[in-house]
Amino acid sequence: MFLVLAAALFATGLFGALSQQSVVMVMMGLELMINALVVAGAAFWYFLAPARPDGQVFVLVVLAAMTVEMALGFAVATLLMRARDADMTDMAGDLRG
Amino acid sequence: MRVTAFVLLALLAVAGGVAVFVVNSMARATIALAVSFVAAGAAILLVDAAYLGVITILMMLMEMGIMAIFMIMFMMNPGGLMPMSMMHNKRGALVVSIVVFLLLAGGALGTPWPQRRGTPPxxxxxxxxxxxxxxxxxxxxxxxxxxxxxxxxxxxxxxxxxxxxxxxxxxxxxxx
CATH class of the missing domain: 1.20.5 (Single alpha-helices involved in coiled-coils or other helix-helix interfaces)
Incomplete structure (x- = not known):
C-alpha cells in the first residue's frame, strides 16, 4: 500500500512537472515526485530490511537531494527573473550562449 | 487502527497533491502541497521511522514557507484574484501520468517481494x-x-x- 501511495504521489507530481508553465509550480511537481521516493524508501526499509539502517540512510540522502533541488530551483528562478524577466517555462525555452 | 490511519493519510496526501494543480490561487497550492507533505510524513511515522517522519514534516513546512515568499516575489497572480490557466499540454501530461501510475502501481502490487529480513531495532x-x-x-x-x-x-x-x-x-x- 505504501508503494501505491508513492506511485500516486509520483504520478501527480509528474503531471504537474509536465503540464505547468510556472517555474515554481514545476518545482512543486518535482517536490511531489521526490516525496514519493521518501515514502517508498521508508516503506522498503520497514517492510524488507528493518534490521539494517541502509533504508533510513537512503531516505536521508533523498531528503538532501530534495533540498538541493529546491535551492538550485529557486536560484534558477531568480536568475530567470533577473536576466529575462521571465517566470514561465515557455519564456525560457531557448538556450543562449 | 494503523491501516485506517494510513488509508486516511494516504488519501489526504494524494488529495493535497492533486489540489496543488487544480486550485487557482498559488497561495492555496502551497498550502495544499504542505498538507500533502505533512500527511506523507505522518504516514512515515506509522512505520516507526520517527526521525524521518518528523524531519520530513519540519523540512517541508519550512520549504513551503520559503516557496510562498518566492511566489509572492515572482508570480504574476499569487493570490488567484484573476482566474487564469497556466498549463500547457494538459491532456498529454494527464495521459503520461496515468500510464506511469498504472505501471508503478502494477509493479508494486505484482512483484513477488522478498520476505522481511530481521525486525526493526x-x-x-x-x-x-x-x-x-x-x-x-x-x-x-x-x-x-x-x-x-x-x-x-x-x-x-x-x-x-x-x-x-x-x-x-x-x-x-x-x-x-
Whole structure:
C-alpha cells in the first residue's frame, strides 16, 4: 500500500512537472515526485530490511537531494527573473550562449 | 487502527497533491502541497521511522514557507484574484501520468517481494545515528560536500551583478 501511495504521489507530481508553465509550480511537481521516493524508501526499509539502517540512510540522502533541488530551483528562478524577466517555462525555452 | 490511519493519510496526501494543480490561487497550492507533505510524513511515522517522519514534516513546512515568499516575489497572480490557466499540454501530461501510475502501481502490487529480513531495532533513530557516525559516515560527508557546492552554486546563479546577470551591456560601466 505504501508503494501505491508513492506511485500516486509520483504520478501527480509528474503531471504537474509536465503540464505547468510556472517555474515554481514545476518545482512543486518535482517536490511531489521526490516525496514519493521518501515514502517508498521508508516503506522498503520497514517492510524488507528493518534490521539494517541502509533504508533510513537512503531516505536521508533523498531528503538532501530534495533540498538541493529546491535551492538550485529557486536560484534558477531568480536568475530567470533577473536576466529575462521571465517566470514561465515557455519564456525560457531557448538556450543562449 | 494503523491501516485506517494510513488509508486516511494516504488519501489526504494524494488529495493535497492533486489540489496543488487544480486550485487557482498559488497561495492555496502551497498550502495544499504542505498538507500533502505533512500527511506523507505522518504516514512515515506509522512505520516507526520517527526521525524521518518528523524531519520530513519540519523540512517541508519550512520549504513551503520559503516557496510562498518566492511566489509572492515572482508570480504574476499569487493570490488567484484573476482566474487564469497556466498549463500547457494538459491532456498529454494527464495521459503520461496515468500510464506511469498504472505501471508503478502494477509493479508494486505484482512483484513477488522478498520476505522481511530481521525486525526493526528498539530505537530506529538511535540505530540511524550510530550508522551515520559509523559505517555510513562517508555517505553523509558526501552529502555535506554536495550541500556546500549547492550553496556556492545558488549564490553564483542568483546574485545580482554576477556572471549570469543578464546582458553584459546592461551592467554599469565600472562592472564591465
Amino acid at each position: 528498539s530505537d530506529p533513530t538511535l540505530a540511524l545515528g550510530e550508522a551515520i557516525m559509523g559505517g555510513k559516515m562517508l555517505v553523509m560527508m558526501t552529502v555535506s560536500a554536495v550541500l556546500f557546492a549547492t550553496i556556492v552554486s545558488a549564490m553564483v546563479l542568483a546574485t545580482g551583478r554576477g556572471r549570469y546577470d543578464g546582458e553584459p551591456s546592461a551592467r554599469p560601466a565600472d562592472d564591465a
